[in-house]
Amino acid sequence: MQVKGIVFAGTATPARAEMSRFVRDVLGLTPGQVEGVEADLFDLPDGSSLVVASVDGIGDTERSVGFLVDDVEAAAGELRAAGTRVDAEISSNARYRYIHFWAPDGQIYELVEETGRTTA
Numbered sequence: 001m002q003v004k005g006i007v008f009a010g011t012a013t014p015a016r017a018e019m020s021r022f023v024r025d026v027l028g029l030t031p032g033q034v035e036g037v038e039a040d041l042f043d044l045p046d047g048s049s050l051v052v053a054s055v056d057g058i059g060d061t062e063r064s065v066g067f068l069v070d071d072v073e074a075a076a077g078e079l080r081a082a083g084t085r086v087d088a089e090i091s092s093n094a095r096y097r098y099i100h101f102w103a104p105d106g107q108i109y110e111l112v113e114e115t116g117r118t119t120a
Helices: 016-025 072-081
Strands: 005-012 030-032 040-043 049-053 063-068 096-102 108-114
Touching: 005 108, 016 030, 016 040, 016 049, 063 096, 072 096, 072 108
Parallel strands: 005 049, 063 108
Antiparallel strands: 005 063, 030 040, 040 049, 096 108
8 A cells, every 4th residue: 555645634523613713713724615524624735634523523533634545445455454443334525535444553544535626
């Protein structure tokens, strides 16, 4: 598997509205929207994104990092072959196909394949 970069970082918080205002108004990040994303998404100049979600909005974790790969099925297969716990099914939205996995630190991460950069 070749990880090409970090495509997003996500945070889940009970203070979603306050955090989103902070990211927009203080950090100056540009809000974006992607069909199929149930969170506040902010696009960064390098093409990556910050996602601010409600509690449990990014799975059973407070933070998530999405690693960009060319082929999410193949990469998930490699993780499974290495004994890593991986979700059973690939999810998708208007921009990405992705799957969660649990690393040795017990935290959830994601493999992400870009399907398009069109915003809704």
